[in-house]
Amino acid sequence: MAKSQQTFNKSEKEKKRLKKRDEKRKKMEARKIEKEQNDGSDNIPFAYVDQFGNLTDTPPDPADKIKVKAKNIVIGVPKQEDMDEEEFDPIRKGKVSFYDNSKGFGFIIDIEDQEKYFCHVSNLIDPIEENDKVEFELEKGPRGLNAVRVKVI
Structure with a gap:
């Protein structure tokens, strides 16, 4: 079976x-x-x-x-207005919070507003190390503001 x-x-x-x-x-x-x-x-x-x-x-x-008029509706992201030169100090002071010589980048903390800015080795005037006091300028990069023309005080 x-x-x-x-x-x-x-x-x-x-x-x-x-x-x-x-x-x-x-x-x-x-x-x-x-x-x-x-x-x-x-x-x-x-x-x-x-x-x-x-x-x-x-x-x-x-x-x-x-009632809302159609012409008053803004579609998209409004353009960021440029900062006035009078309000904005181009040279800032800060402290290097992290820097890696082998990788060639680091971060600087601004003394005034405690913001952290990216810093690349190509934007250095003087060689820097961690905890150095530095002067720098800000420039818009692909991911936000970057520290450029960095020199040790």
């Missing part, structure tokens, strides 16, 4: 398939009963957003509506 083709794994898959079918049928019947109880009216609850951005179940008051 030949061995049965019904394995444990096949029977488990069949049980899962039948269970899934039964659950789907029960859900469908529950939806039908719920629809009959609501008298067939499809009342879908609405959610409104008030002027503060909160979700509410009451519609907003038309008197509170603000």
